[in-house]
Amino acid sequence: MLSETDGQILTTLPGVASIRAAAFAAHSLPIERFPDADHLYSATGLAPALYQSATLHRRGRISRQGLAEHRDALMGIAWGLSQFSPSFTERDAELRARGMAPIQARVALARHACRLAYRLLRTQQPFDEQRYRQGRLSGER
Template sequence: GAWGIARSGAGGPRAEAAGEAAAASTAPPPALVEAENRQVRFLAARISEALDEAGALEAETAALLEGDETYACLLTVPGIGPRTAAQLAVSVDIGRFPDHDHLASYCGIAPRVRSSGTSVRSVRASRRGDARLKSLLIFSCNSLVRSSGRYGEYYRACRARGMGHGRALKAVARKRLRAIYAVMRDRVPYRE
């Protein structure tokens, strides 16, 4: 194209003029640029408002749960922040679950086994359960897997066995759910 000729120095002033004309013809009109800038400013303001509102809601929720023993104990579990602790404290009645496997099923992080008689067909991720809890529990493990602690080691062992990142992250979430279950059931802070 004209730019290649102009850059290489071949063609002289005529090629240079053609290159400048090509560049000018591809520039968007100033009115379009201004309209896009207004849209970006509008969307940035909306995002800022939404983040402020989310922060206010989190602070309000934390204030409401301040005296809750279960909430306080959940905050001691590695990787559990105020949002996940609040969601667990509010939506999980731990007395309904006889063990951590039932809680894992409720949260949607228990594997689903499809079997018939004596043959096991497949073990897959369950699509059932509370989707919000599931995503909070799994994504809150992202910080854990980079650590050198027991959950980070477990994640690396899962990856060494050939699991992908998502599957290994879910395995870490399920392992950590055992601790969450014990903390909620006994109302005691987490300890290694």
């Protein structure tokens, strides 16, 4: 049960119900397996694929390495946050105004959501919209 695990903290995110939190936590816990949020994000398969050959270095589409269920859970968290968190709603609007397609913006939001989820799972402190907004404005990761 989610209420008996560290993943319960994810339900403090706006728009994230128990089912989404449980799905993400099931693939992410124990969080100590991941040295940082970037490793967790890469494990979802949403990180861009890298193509390297001699002098050619190029980033491609999402790598899709990792479990589809983990990726779907993170995308679900990003969707919930984009609907119910003012900070994520603003970020979504900014990304779309820059010309990103809706799915591209959602993947970018998923990266932010992954960093946030990683921090919550590490610290076990509930989500605070004001604190998140201040951290984002100050450039804190």
